[in-house]
Amino acid sequence: MSRPHPLHSITAEEITKASTLLKAILRERHGPDFKFRFKNVSIQEPPKALLLPYLDAEAAGVDTRYRPFVPRCADIVWTSSHERTLCQSTISLDSFTEVGRIQAAPGQHSSLDRDEMRKSARRILDDNLVKEAIKKLKLPESCVVQCDCWPYGADRDSTLETHKYIQGLLYARAPNGHPESNQYSFPLPFSPVLDIFEDKIVRLEPLASGGKEDGLKYHTATEEPMAHCVENEYYPGLQSSKTRDDVKPLHVEQPEGPSFTVTDTNCVSWQKWRIRVGFNYREGLTLHDIRYDGRPMFYRLSISEMTVPYGDPRSPFHRKQAFDLGDAGAGSTANNLALGCDCLGTIKYFGGWLNNEDGEPVEAGNVICLHEQDGGIGWKHTNHRTQGVAITRARNLIFQSILTVGNYEYIFAWIFWQNGNIEMETRATGILSTSLIDPGKTSEWGNVVSPGVLAANHQHLFSLRVDPMLDGHNNSLIQEESIPVPQSEDENPHGNAWRVVKTPFAKSGFADASPFTNRCFKIVNESMRNPVSGNPVGFKLVPQPCQLLLAGQNSVVRKRARFAEHHMWVTRYRDGDLWAGGRWTNQSLQETDGVADYASRDEDVRDQDIVIWHTFGMTHNPRVEDFPVMPVEVSTISLKPADFFTANPALDVPQSTQAVNKSTLVVQSHPGVSHKPTPSSAGCCHARL
Amino acid sequence: MSRPHPLHSITAEEITKASTLLKAILRERHGPDFKFRFKNVSIQEPPKALLLPYLDAEAAGVDTRYRPFVPRCADIVWTSSHERTLCQSTISLDSFTEVGRIQAAPGQHSSLDRDEMRKSARRILDDNLVKEAIKKLKLPESCVVQCDCWPYGADRDSTLETHKYIQGLLYARAPNGHPESNQYSFPLPFSPVLDIFEDKIVRLEPLASGGKEDGLKYHTATEEPMAHCVENEYYPGLQSSKTRDDVKPLHVEQPEGPSFTVTDTNCVSWQKWRIRVGFNYREGLTLHDIRYDGRPMFYRLSISEMTVPYGDPRSPFHRKQAFDLGDAGAGSTANNLALGCDCLGTIKYFGGWLNNEDGEPVEAGNVICLHEQDGGIGWKHTNHRTQGVAITRARNLIFQSILTVGNYEYIFAWIFWQNGNIEMETRATGILSTSLIDPGKTSEWGNVVSPGVLAANHQHLFSLRVDPMLDGHNNSLIQEESIPVPQSEDENPHGNAWRVVKTPFAKSGFADASPFTNRCFKIVNESMRNPVSGNPVGFKLVPQPCQLLLAGQNSVVRKRARFAEHHMWVTRYRDGDLWAGGRWTNQSLQETDGVADYASRDEDVRDQDIVIWHTFGMTHNPRVEDFPVMPVEVSTISLKPADFFTANPALDVPQSTQAVNKSTLVVQSHPGVSHKPTPSSAGCCHARL
Structure with missing residues (x-):
């Protein structure tokens, strides 16, 4: 079999080979009884210095046989002896040797995986302490209690170094409830903490169910604390309301097939764009080596991390802070997309491979879908003199991936335009994380979205990672603002003028959004000038001016997610600098080796190989309408060419007729x-x- | 013929009747030689106090015959003796009498209309002074010079009271150019000013074509100042580049027809929504009496005004400030939409009626289109325990209208969601307003987008007018912000909490966007509580935190557009308070009777009949990519239910299969x-x- 393209995600064969090798090495060194567990097996992306010449040769049309050799390595995260030791091994898939191994520091914990969560949930529900506590709630006999496993979060807690916890959030299904019954309308008022290393329940934490009048105190225990909760279903067939019958079918048809082609498994060509699709357990969908009309644009685009801190101060709710990529994985939790359900039109799917705890490959089915959409009018002008109309419709290309992280889902879509724009669209949907609230009470920390159900205020803060190569790999980042010119006879006699003030970044660092000064950030190549305007060729990113982390300066929440302290970061490229919140987020007490650390290296970033990071997202104070399942909350970030081209790149799109x-x-x-x-x-x- | 619905736009018959009556009245009073001119004939919307009982009766299912009588009146704007007098007459279409007449104050001028602009362009181009000046430019013989008529704008100029001007912007078509050749790549370096009352060219204003090095000075005259301009075409068939041939067809088909029905000419029912569509010369598309599942939501939604100030300080560019609704009219300039060109899918069109200068009806063809679109995933959840998937696709209903205001176009779309959201989407496209720049020079006031062509920096600031009736006509506006709670043992021991701080408006006034405090504005009905959350039923508007007017505090630009000084306004409802920038914007020296004046009445707005105004838009510093025709720049404002419903209103949408x-x-x-x-x-x- 020929070697896969260096940007191909890991294959089943490679997972097996790498795992088998590591197993052999570990058994040889530590004996046949050595206990270890595979967490994640993926491709370690090649060093840029080696990959670049390959990609440039490829773009120049050089045949595979004559391109430079790029080593292919697997990256295995594994744990030994019940996770007390966490390691990352690099396995050469060329020489079949372990070429590197890093042991994580104490206190650094791996993400939660599905096998682990399934087992932990069972472990928690089978525990006698837990069973007894459930009995006290006097739920109807027919209620089934279920457990969602959450990352423990973090607190000033000295046991975090040597213990790995799971926080069980318990819910009941409605009396006589169907397996698909919405558990989130029956939240139990206590939460077991499981110590994974020790395999025991450490404690049951009572969950506050009081209201405004109760401050930080817990609820007043009643005989049947959940008696006021009611069934509130989202699943089809279980809903109390009748399904609408007046939505007429709408079909999207492409009689001549799609306008894109896929070659070499993961290379997509469409409307002058050429894009390599990647997939890994952590970031899920990634995009690589993006070129337009042959011109290099972006080396790599990805969602690097997200953090979801909750705003309820009542312990243990204060620890609720998920890092959905670092604690769980956007690839590990990616949905298997279904034709006609998740995607409408003419759809191409991409699959990937994950692994189980034994290091065996597990197929991740249709984790990415690709299709075209009509994007509405692309440009139009009517000549008012002749009534002559010129009009095009925009066609868009969409790469979509959907994550289910416990209760929530995220729909990530990269949208390519013929006009050179690249959009990153997120849709937040799924079910709110809920807790019990006493009858008749309301809370400052969230909204009552169903009887007895409090949905706490929370934030979703994402980090978009942009690794540019605009007409070459040395790029600069420039902050631009529109600033009024003071009124004066010499410069601005009528007071109508403003100036575009440009500030290049000399050193790695950060900046914030500033919409009222029209602040935008331009990634430019200062050595390549636009022949029309004379400006350096560039792309523009208008940062979404979202509210940043609300947690206090000294809070653990904030220390763990320093990437979410600023809207924009610029860093000097280094291989492996991929994760805004650091590699090990689970139970972290602070962000380690995250973007704030990369930036603090104080490196030159002007006319260098740079990476741009944008923090965006939302503060979500829930509405009643967000329950029992949340309508998509859509948010879009755009990268737009700014003097990159010599005219509207979509000028040559055929007229809409x-x-x-x-x-x-x-x-x-x-x-x-x-x-x-x-x-x-x-x-x-x-x-x- | 039965009387049209009170919210029906004016009919051809009504235009004829009203104009004929006014003609008769004026001729009788002033004699048969009295010279006057019809500007705009439209419906004067009925007083709310009369219309409301009618709409409520209608909503209750009362037959037309038994609904209260609502008078129907025409609103005629007309001028006498070469526009020196500007009047607005109200004509009862029931009694055929002039029931009211207002004479505008000196200095208040009517909008420009098409007849006027066409005639003025001819007048300018036929003028000998102009012809001579053109000759001096030594353009190739085969160049045809064309004139765009612009509103003069305003300056501290005492003649504005008694004179009405048109500013001619001159362009050449490329040598041997086709009638559709893009004139904006050949801007002439002078501009004639036409006095409409006097019917004469007042002066030719030289236009600066210098660069950074020239400051406010004019260009250095050269022998052939436009010799470096080149053809830069957007029109199909004229473009130098080949049209793409790899866009495969994409069809949207609804085999069972659309999900909407239209009754009574302009009443649209779709997915629990019921909406009346309106159209008038000034605002174009308006929406009325919006109800969901029978519950009143919005009395009226519209784009009320927009202003487009330019940032080039060199006179006369400083006067470039268009009010595209008040100076031209979104209805007057509405495109006649074409099936398959402007709209894709299964499309319903609405037409309207305008008038000519003689008061005769002129059909405005397909000025509004209505269709459904797939809105992507509407909500989804996968039960991680069972892998049971529930998923719906969102279906959207779109009302679209397109304006051509000289060089620019605006695409306005109201988008209705099944989940209760209403979106206002604007797409700015068309061609940049350009001026000449000397060879090799660049400018601080804009970008060179084609050889010799400077596109000046400018702003587009829109005013969205929202007249709510959430479960009744007395509503309140509440500002909400998410504010961190200081870390303290008593309240926020771990520093993770924030509070949602709510500030109701007691008096009419304004507020600004504040994204970093997550500021949003909720329109609520304080007498109607959501039974689940206990909060007042409401809708949320997150203001777009756009950069507001950049023009200086004492500039005429700012005085004319005070609505654009703040993001949000709340006013007490009064009949006729429709125009954020005031009724007469053309050549205005200040905003008169606009939203700043409405707000300054200092009226009670808590639990009252209120109107909300949102200023949004963008500072547009042009890119080379925006020429020769601009890719759509999309911007969206949302109104979202916030505790208006007791659950996700799209819960009952059928599953996506x-x-x-x-x-x-x-x-x-x-x-x-x-x-x-x-x-x-x-x-x-x-x-x-």
Whole structure:
């Protein structure tokens, strides 16, 4: 078998080979009874210095046989003796040797994996202490109690170094509830903490269910504390309301097939774009070696991390802070997408490979979907003198991936435009994380979204990682602002002028959004000038001016997620600097080797190989409408060419005509109304040249 | 013929009747030679006090015959004796009498209309002074010079009271250019000012074509100042680049027709929504009497005004400030939309009626289109325990209207979601307003987008007007912010908590966006409580934190557009308070009777009939990519229910299944690649209940 492309995600064969090798090495060194566990087996992306010449050769049309050799390595995260030791091994897939191993420091813990969570949930529910506590709640006999395993979060707690915990959040299904019954409307008022290393329940933590009047105190225990909770279903067939029957079918058809082609398994060509698709357990969907019309644009695009801190101060809720990539993994939790359900139109799927705790490959089915969408009008102008119309519709290319992280889902979509724009769209949906609230009470820390159900305020803060290569690998980052010029006879006699003030970054560091000064950030190549404007070729990123971390300056929450302290970071590229919140986020007491550390190296970033990081997201104070399942909350970040091209790159998109688009005219007749289509309905197309 | 619904836009018959009556009145009073001119004939919307009982009766299902009588009046804007007098007459269409007349104050000027602009352009180009000045430019013989008529803008100029001007912006078509050739790449370096009352060219204003090195000075005259300009075409067939041939057709089909129905000409019912569509010359598309599942939501939604100030300080560029609604009219400039060109799918069109200078009706063809779109995933959750998937796709309903205001176009779309969201999407496209720049020079006041072509920095600031009636007509506006709670043992021991601070508006006034405190504004009905949360039922508006007016405190630009000084305004409802920038914006020296004046009445707005105004938009410092025609710049404002409903209103949307959606799987085979669809491609649907 030929070697996969250096940017191909790991194959089943490679997982097996790498795991088998590591097993052999460990058994040889530590004996046949040595206990260890595979966490994640993935590809270690090649060093840029080796990969770049390969990609440039590829772009230049050099045949595979004559491209430079790029080593291919697997990255294995594993733990020994019940996770007390956490290691990362690098396995050469060329020489079949372990070429490197790093042992994590005490207090650094690996992410939670599915096997672990499934087993832990069972362990918790089977525990006698837990069973007894459930009995005291006097739930109806027919209620099934279920357990969601959460990362423990962190606190000033000296045991975190040597213990790894899981926080069990317990919920009941409605009496006689279907397996798909919505457990989140029956939250139990206590939470078991499981010590994974010791395999025992450490304690049951009572959960406050009081209201405004109770401050930080816990609820007043009642005989049947959950008696006021009611069934509130989202699953089809279980909902109390009738399904709408007036949504008429809408089909998207491409009779000649899609406009994209996929070659070499993961190389997508579409409308002058060329993009390599990647997938790994941690970041899920990644995009590489993005070129337009042959010009290099971006070396790598990814969502690097996210943190979801909750705002309820009542212990242990204060520890609720998920790092959905570092604690769980966007690839590990990626949905297997289904034709006609998750995606509409003409769809191409990409799969990937994950692994189980024994290091065996586990197929991750359709984890990425690719399709085209109509993007509405792309550009239009009517000549008012002649009424001559020129109009195009925008066609977009969408890479989509969906994560289920416990109760929540995130839909990530990279959207490519013919006009050179790249958008990162996130849709937050799924189910709110809930806790019990006493009857009749309300809370300062969230909203009552169903009887007895409090949905706590929380934030979702994402880190978008942009590794540019605009016409070459040495780029700069420039902050631009529009600043009024003071009124004066010499410069601005009428007071209408402003100046675009440009501030390049000399050293790695950070900056914040500033929408009222129209602050934007331009990634530019200062050695390449736009022949029309004379400006360096560039791309623009307008940071989303989201509210940043609300947690206090000295809080553990903040120390763990320093990436979320600023909207923008610029760092000098180094191999492996991939994770904004650091490699090991689970139970971390502080962000280690995250973007704040990368930035603090104080390196030169002007006309260098740089990486840009953008923190975006939202403060989500829940609405009643967000329950029992949340309508998508959509948020979009754009990268737009800014003097990268010499004209509108979508200028050459064919005109939008009825001959191609085949739309249908609605002529509805109702009593007293006659609708006569005006002659112009026949189409602007007639007036065309 | 039965009387039209009170919210029906004016009919051809009504225009004729009202104009004929006014003509008769004026001729009778002033004699048969009295010279006057019709500017705009439209419906004067009925007083709310009269219309409301009618709408409530209608909503209650009362037959037309038994609903209260609502008078129907035409609103005629007209001028006498070459516009020196500007009047607005109210004509009762029931009694055929002039029931009111207002004479505008000196200095208040009507908008420019198409007849006027066409005639003025001819007048300017035929002028000998102009012809002579053109000759001096030594353009090739085959260049045709064309004139765009601009509002003069304003300056501290005492003649503005008694004179009405047009500023001619002159451009040449490329040598031997086609009538559709892009004139904006050949901007002439002088601008004639036409006095409309006097019907004469007042002066030719030289236009600066210098660069950074020239400050406010004008260009150094050269022999052939435009010799470095080159053809830069956008029109199909004229472009120098070949049209792309790899965009495959994409059809949107609704085999069972659309999910909406239209009754009574302009009443749209769709997915529990009911909406009345309106159209008038000034605002274009308006929406009225919006209800969901029978519950009143919004009395009226509209774009009320926009201002486009330019940032070039060199006179006369400083006067470039268009009010595209007040100076031109979103209805007057609305495109006649074409099936398959402007709209894709199954499309319903609405037409309207405008008038010419003689008061005769002029059909405005398909000025509004209505269709459904797939809105991507609406909500999804996967039960991680069972892998049971629940997923819906969002269906959206779109009302779209497109304006061409000289060089620019705006695409306005109101987007309704099944989940209760209402979005206002604007797409700015069209062609940049350009001026000449000397060879090799660059400017601080804009960007060189084509050889010799400077596109000046400018702003687009819109005013969205929201007249709510959430479960009744007395509503309140509440500002909400998420503010960290100081860390303390008593309240926030771990530093993770924040508080949602709510500040109701007691008096009419304004506020600004504040994204870093997560500021949002909730329109609520304090007498109606959500039974689940106990909060007042409401809708949320997160203001777009755009950069506001950049013009200086004492500038005329700012005085004319005070609505653009703040992001949010709340006013007490009064009939006729419709225009954020005041009724008469053309050549205004200050905003008169605009939203700042409405707000300064200092009226009680808590639990009252209120109106909310949101200023949004962008500072547009042009990119080279924005020429020769600009890719759409998209911006969206959302109104979202916030504790208005007792659950996700889109909960009952049917599940997304392949059986209905009929998507197509792409199986591409390429050398060395075999793609086998995984079993799950068959659809999540199989796992369904």
